[in-house]
Amino acid sequence: MPINYYIYLSIALFCIGIVGVLTRRNAIIIFMCIELMLNAVNLMLVAFSKMHHLKAAATDVATTAGTEGQLFVFFIMVVAAAEVSVGLAIIVMMYRNIHSVDVNFLNRLKH
Amino acid sequence: MQNASHIIYLIAVLPLVGFLINGLGRKQLSKPMIGIIGSGVILASFALSIWVFLQVKSGTTGTVHYFDFINVGDLRIPFEFKIDQLSALFLLIITGVGFLIHVYSTSYMQEEKTGDYGRYFSYLNLFVFSMLLLVMGGNFVIMFIGWEGVGLCSYLLIGYWFKKQEYNKAANKAFIMNRIGDLAFLIAIFWLIQKLGTVSYDQVFTPANLAKLSTTDITAITILLFAGATGKSAQIPLYTWLPDAMAGPTPVSALIHAATMVTAGIYMIARSNLLYSMAPLTMDIVAYTGLATALLAATIALKQNDIKKVLAYSTVSQLGFMFLALGCGAYTAAVFHVMTHAFFKALLFLGSGSVIHAMGGEQDIRNMGGLSKKLKITFITFFIGCIAIAGIPPFSGFFSKDAILLSAFEKNPVLYGIALFTALLTAFYMFRLLFITFTGKFRGTHEQEHHLHESPATMTIPLIILSVLSVIGGFVGIPEALMHGGDKLTAFLSPVINVHEGHPVSHSTEYTLMGLSTVLVAIMIGFAWFKFRNYQRSEATGFGKVLENKWYVDELYDKVIVNPLHQFGGFLKNIIEKKVIDGLVNGTGRLVNYGSRQLRLLQSGQVGNYILLMVVSMVIFFVIQFFLRK
């Protein structure tokens, strides 16, 4: 499968994530969009890892080239999980105080 | 004259010492003490001057070099005194007349408080000191030092009664007018330095160096020097300070006008006569300026009613004559007139001083009259002075003025005509003064009248001496026409001053001229006698008013120069400085503040906007990276 397809696909997902971040006001949704961006990255990494593997395999069949890419994805998931736990905690705390998750209410600090 | 070098400096230093003693000890010393010290030092240096004069006469001249004043790179300005015929002569005049004036002052200033008395004499001594520095200086810089020194002293003396602000104004005027001239002098010096790298007379006035100077150089330098002279010697356009200088005590006026300050310009030009002889253009300028000044001042003097003002303008006028002479190349004549003028003008001033003394400070001649009965000596001496200045033979004035007229005639008969006319005016206003003051009936108040008295001996004796001098002073320069070898002065000065080669006039013409002038002067005196024998006060009208107001020259200067500068200063102070320059500086600060106030609005507090801005800038960067730059 041509690598370009994967690149386009994940960039598209990534940008959709960004658009989401830009167009929504609900903190949780924004956060979800960020997760979407991360997943786009994951997909791209996996695709690349396979690509490099293919490239390496041309010379050496038993190569493990490309593993690092997938492991990186693994680490990204790890971090994402940690982030989610903290992030949701913060959002909940926020909600406790102002009973809203609307980021537009975050405007005490400015100028 | 190395043998004399160890005492030459005393001539200048003695007055300085007097200045220091009187200045510092003015509180402690008693009045007579002060007077004795003040006059004594001058007398001493007068004696020395005579000694020096004899030395010079016996032919030993030279330059005495003391220490390096400034020595930078290849420019060396030593502190040196030059003793030659010219300076020796001036030394005599200065110290001699100066001494008499000191003596005179001792009683004239009696009423002053001791402290002020001391201050007065210290100033006088300082004045003499600077003047001596001026004439003894062996190079232009030393001359300049003395030059500014006398300016300073005139400032101090004119403003001697510093409680009266208008006196101080007069003092400032004198100083500043002089400064303007001094600047020109200074530039001339720099010009010399730039071209020749030296300012010492001995090196400047050598054929080799003079040859180095182009015509433009010489013309420029001479004109600048002359501009300097106009300041010091009160010529057009810088003469207006001199009449105002009457603010000072009368002896001071005598000192300034007769012996010292004003003659500095003449001395300077006479000193650099070699330069001038090489610059015909400048010569003309000098001549015409001098003549114009003479005429202008004479006309003004016609209508003045302040006894000292009249004399002041007559001084200006006489100085004009001297410059005329210089302009005509008759340096000797000019110096000659300096000498005679020193005598009779000092005489006249001191006489007027005695009159004022008698009148209890009254200076307006319209309030005088008939003083001849009460003030005999004063009257006689004053009369002699008038004759001398009017130029009746054989009084001193006659010879010097005749020499000047002659030189004018040689240059150009028209000049002669105007000069003669001016001379007649001189005779007229001097005798007007004489008659109004001393003849007719007394017009003052009664207490003035019975307060009238002859001045004490310390004042009259100088008068007598001076009157004698103004009678016989002329005999040192009897024209060749009248007596072979009579012109001793020219002979004496010949080493310093090159005798000018005009086309000499025949003796017959000379006789005619002398006769003409004498007769006309006599007629003028008669006319004055007829007109002012018994004078009634009358308001000047029409042209007379213009003359009385000195052609409104002062007003003109105020309008054209002083006020505009003042306005401009205010404009700079209030508009340019405050609004423009400082405005720019502070404006920058305000701009930053404003920018800050606007820029912080970017920090809207909205997460959405933040991310949007970030994304937009990312897009921009990507575009630049991938599509705009190659």
Place this chain on the structure above:
Amino acid sequence: MGITQILFLFLSVVALFSALMVITSKNPVYSVLWLIATFFAISGHYILLNAQFLAIVNIIVYAGAIMVLFLFVIMLMNLNKESEPRKNRWLKLAGAVAGGCLLLVLVAALRDTDIKLQKALVNQGNIGLIRNLGKELFTTYVVPFEISSVLFLSAMIGAVVIGKKE
């Protein structure tokens, strides 16, 4: 074209569509569900790329744990269509345009890179298998693995600090 192409296209379309639905649907709960769908599609891609381990982890961690967590939070706050805040139109538009531009720029920039001819190995190659990954992870990548524990510790403390009532 072969089955893989079809699958690829199908999964891509699903992923993109559900991603779009995530950001467009009014109701947050729907957004979550659509996001889960997206993740499933992505996991599908992983399987297609023969990276089973990641596919599984993705399902378990993301779709399973994280998204459920999201769902809980949303339900806890019972956010719904009505309570959902709206950005004003222009800002939305601006955001969309900005994102679109970024997409365009990136695509245009990466259209022809030096690797555009290369292919990603599909449904074969065994690097994605647990055996291989596990070996790598606990030999070469053991240090980062341990370090990530620090991350979790801090996250845990964080959750405590933030969540604990005072």
Place this chain on the structure above:
Amino acid sequence: MNALLLSAFLGVIMMFSGILLRSKAAVRNLAIGGLVLLLVVNMLELCGTVFFPIDTKGMIVFDNFALLFNTIAFAATLIYLLLSARDMEKVGINYAEYFALIFFILCGITLTSSFKSLLILFLGIEIISIPLYILTGSDKRNLKSNEASLKYFLLGSFSTGLMLMGIALIYGTSGTFDTTSIGAFTATAPSALMIAGMMLLLFSMAFKASVAPFHFWTPDVYDGAPTVFTSFMATIVKAAVFIAFIRLFDDAFGFRDKQWRLFVGILTVATLFIGNITAVFQQSVKRMLAYSSIAQAGFMMLALYAMNTDAKEGLLLYTAAYSFATIGIFAVLIKMKDYTFEGFNGFAKQQPLLAATTTIFLLSLAGIPLTAGFLSKFYMLKATLGTGKNLWLVIFAVVMAAVSVYYYFRVIQAMYFKEGEGQAIEVSRPFKWTLVILAALVILLGIFPNLLLQALYF
């Protein structure tokens, strides 16, 4: 390596100390002791004694540069704890946890200062960020604190996304995460993919270092966070990020400077401009310091721009100077009730010693000679000029430095020249002495920078 393990370990210890130790003083002393230990151990490593030689497969390399920076960071943290640890009590109940988080952050710092693999960089940045989100929000009752932490979190994770995308693209072309080999690769084959990745990394790092136009989070977060923690993240963390920044671009993209130098230049100018100009009009000293930290970041960017040995030395010096001074100022600020400029009026009469030291710190920040601040700025300018033909950048920087004088001196003016009774604040004697020592340190570094820098040349 020593520091890495020890800091993580200490973090765990502190985590439990909350339960084991009753008194807060004990916890605090434990933390300080641990930090001293950490500092010592790290310096030992700097001298060449490594306790746990662990093979990291070349993902982490502790070279002098890294170790020296760690030393600076630990030292700064130590001073920070000595000055402000007591004030953490005011923030909330989880006293011990705060220390734990701080230690974890230090662990992350050791990573970011010594990474050789993008993976470690990523982990390091995250290990720094996540605890910071928490510390920012740790004052739970305070809405500002909440807001700050949520903003920080959202923006932060967004930038993480960017960073990951960048890493992915780079991996796509080079097929490795090892910065050195990436550098080798970029030296030969530049590709659009690589450049795009590089720029995304640039952006995300710029975000972490609060470089305009990615700085927006900084003022709000610094302002909202509890002042104690603002002090920490504005100084040590920011410094660490910069070290990572320069390290990354030196190792990985050193050869591709044509592609990024222009943008670094633009970012620098923008940062200097926005930071300084915006700070001028602030009314609260705390927020002013937030902006000033942006401005200082702009100066540190010059090091990145120049990217030569001078720049690296200078950056170390700069981080030290900047951290010390800022920590000092914050330590005083924390004691204050009123954070506005007026709050400082007549402070010199109230607390002459504190005022004097604060003045020294402010002078240092303003870059007045005889303070470390000057020499560090000096190094930056020198490095930038060293690369040649960017005089205008330098002049701009200098003009902005002059602007910075404006807002720093407002504080000095308030303390000394403005009339006012000054706030009555009570400070312990040790606190004063620590401040004095810190001030002395600032001046010492300002006169003999070599004391610090020669450690690089062992």
Place this chain on the structure above:
Amino acid sequence: MIPVLLILVPLLAGMASFFLKNDKAVRSWALATSVVTLVVSVLGLTVMRSTDNLQFSCEWIQTIGSRFSVKLDGMGQLLCLLNAVAYPLVILATWNSPYKKPNNFFALMLLAQAGMMGVFLATDALLFYFFWELALIPMYFLCSQWGGNRRIPVTFKFFIYTFIGSLLMLIGILYVYANTPDHSFSMESFYRIPLSTKEQYLVFFLMFIAFAIKMPVWPLHTWQPDTYEQAPTATTMILSGVMVKMGLFGLLRWLFPVVPYASWNYGDFITPLALAGVIYASLIAIRQNDLKRLVAYSSIAHIGLMCAAAFSQNISGLQGLMIQMFNHGINIIGLWIVVELIERKTGTRKISELGGLAQKAPVLAILLVIVALANIALPLTNAFPGEFLMFNGIFSSDSKYNILFIVMAGMGIILGAVYTLNMIRKVFYGDTNELTVKVQDISWNEKWVLFVIVGIIFFLGIYPQCMLNETAPFIGPIVEKINAVKHFFNK
């Protein structure tokens, strides 16, 4: 060793006096220190003239090739002496003026002295810059702590203004440094470096702006009158007497020899500015009603003349400048002292409110007149030789417009006479008024300070050569260098 002492004595003494509490003690301490400094500098001028006494150098920041090297050479000598002479005079003259927190006041004063000494002594560019700022900072605090009521904004303007300048200078220094072959800040390598024309122009402006602001040259002068007016008089004396000389000194030591061609080439551009400043300032001074501002503007005028003389770049001009820097320092301090006395005695600085002081305080009047006349460069006062040489230098500079320049400068001295004499007239002459009637004459310390100043004025006015001999060997090389470059570029 001498130069190190010159810096260390005031520095350490200054530090120490922070901790003195008693007012009299502080004053005496400061006075003692300054006298010691004076003695040291006199020693340096007279008996201990061997080179190893007059210079010192040691490692400082090896990594960037900067050494702590100081040298007391003919160029710095006069200014160090001035600096050393000024302090005792100032401290004595202001002995009775009260300060709150006198310990801090004198401490800062001494620190400033150390800084200025360093500026005049440093032969290492970085060191020079250090001291340049070290002199500035205490001044800032002095002015805004003890100044008048508009002090804070005014002094701050002064600080920012000069600070921007010095930062630009720093860039200039760095730029030159970056081009030195041996990467060192030492004066020698700075002098040796040949920069291209373009670079020279660049460096010239970067550094000249700093010096121009410090001097100050029109139109960068607006900080100066306000500062002089607001600052405490003692500080003002130091500012105008010694500190402004730093700018001129900088020209001579760090600008002309480093970028000779640019310096020569921009002469015709700078000189008119400076001379325009002379006329401008004089005209404003004529209209000033505030004594302090009047003196401030007269100072601007004099500095303008000096700047012009500096750019005449021939022996005469520079020699004149050297001695004039010293003399102007002495004279202006004298003037300030008088102003201070008048203000203290009458409580006003408004010329229009004064008058007739000469009757009440004759000694003061005489001394003022002398100082004032020195200020307008009357012959036989110290200012005359200096101005004479400077005028001569300006006139004989190889500029096409030297006639114009000399006339402009001449306007300066005429206008100078105008405002000085008017000031004397209005303040001292005329009749007394209710303000001045109760004034009594000056006390012993003020009298003696002024006597010393007058003494210096006359001595140097009559025998300036003693100073000229000192500076001659150091002016020559600069001029030669410039001439060499000039000829090189001309052909």
